[in-house]
Amino acid sequence: MKKFWKVLFAGSLAASLLVGCGGDSGKTDAGKVVIYSPNTENEVNAIIPAFEEKTGIKVELVQGKTGELVTRIDSEKGNPQADILWGGMNLGVYTTNPDLWEKYVSPNENLIDENYRNTTGYFTNYILSGSGCFILNNKLMKELGVEVKGYKDLLQPKLKGKIASGDPTSSSSAWAELTNMLLVMGEKPYDEKAWDYVKDFVKQLNGVELSSSSAIYKGVAEGEYAVGVSYEDPCVSLLQDGADVTVVYPEEGAVWLPASAAIIKNAPNMEQAKAFIDFLISEEAQQIISGLTVRGTNTTIKSTNEFMKPMSEINVAYEDISYCADHKAEWQAKYADIKRDTK
DSSP states (O other), X not given: OOOOEEEEEOOOOOTTOOOOTTSOTTOSOOOEEEEEEOOOHHHHHHHHHHHHHHHOOEEEEEEOXXXXXXXXXXXXXXSXXXXXXXXXXXXXXXXXXXXXXXXXXXXXXXXXXXXXXXXXSXXXXXXXXXXXXXXXXXXXXXXXXXXXXXXXXXXXXXXXXXXEOOOTTTOHHHHHHHHHHHHHSSSSTTOHHHHHHHHHHHHHHTTOOOSSHHHHHHHHHTTXXXXXXXXXXXXXXXXXXXXXXXXXXXXXXXXXXXEEEEEBTTOTTHXXXXXXXXHHTSHHHHHHHHTTTSEESOTTSOOOXXXXXXXXXXXXXXXXXXXXXXXXXXHHHHHHHHHHHOO
16 A cells, blocks of 8 residues: 655644634634545645634644545544545545445535535535546647547557556546546447447557556656646646646546545544534635635636636536446446456
């Protein structure tokens, strides 16, 4: 298992600090919350300090891949060591691991778009993640003399072995890319023609499958690969930081899926965990999110980041989230078979 690391965000607190949803006014020690998360530093560095300042609650953050974090939560369920899984949580994770989560519905649910509210009672949707997103290395693409506008373009012979992609049986972002492909690349959603595309795509990888989502977009930015099949947040972050890359949303259709947070069953810091969930969908946090490279579930608050392409300019596709969750194990097994049989 990947080595995990812990980052402690410990802010100094004045005695006069007004504590928000996590404590009482004037309290200098509002406790701590331990969070497991696959989220990027961009999101982490914007949300956690604001939460600490608002509530007085200190955050201990453990970062890792979603699959590994869920495995860790499962192994610790007899004696939970963390309070929250932040990011990477979704309906599929919930339905395949229903005994790992604490029931909680935030009083702030009414602030977010009704299409993304907590209907299960167990996880809270706080951002919309663009799962259909490619990152292109401009220099390599020019050298190859190819153009990529959509999924079909990834099958060009010149791109064989030059595409960075992940494993949808272990990576949440790669799983989201797979379901996006299956939605838009068939004659109808999730049909055999769409699976035929997946088979052709796996052949194009030429045995290259990266073990982490960060290796995909970093590998493209550093010139190891011409194209990365990734997700919006880190790709736009690299563009924002001046990398010589282009971000493309597939013309066949790009899906935005809600990313969620959930309280771990029998969390040792339960009240602080609830406070963090409340904060994520508060107007204050959603305003912060609007300036980042993700989109909030409070859709009345528009993105203020100039590097984020307006949704009106993107062919947005809408996934049947429940259907994909119901078929997750089946589709992951089918993908594994395709990979094994690909020569």
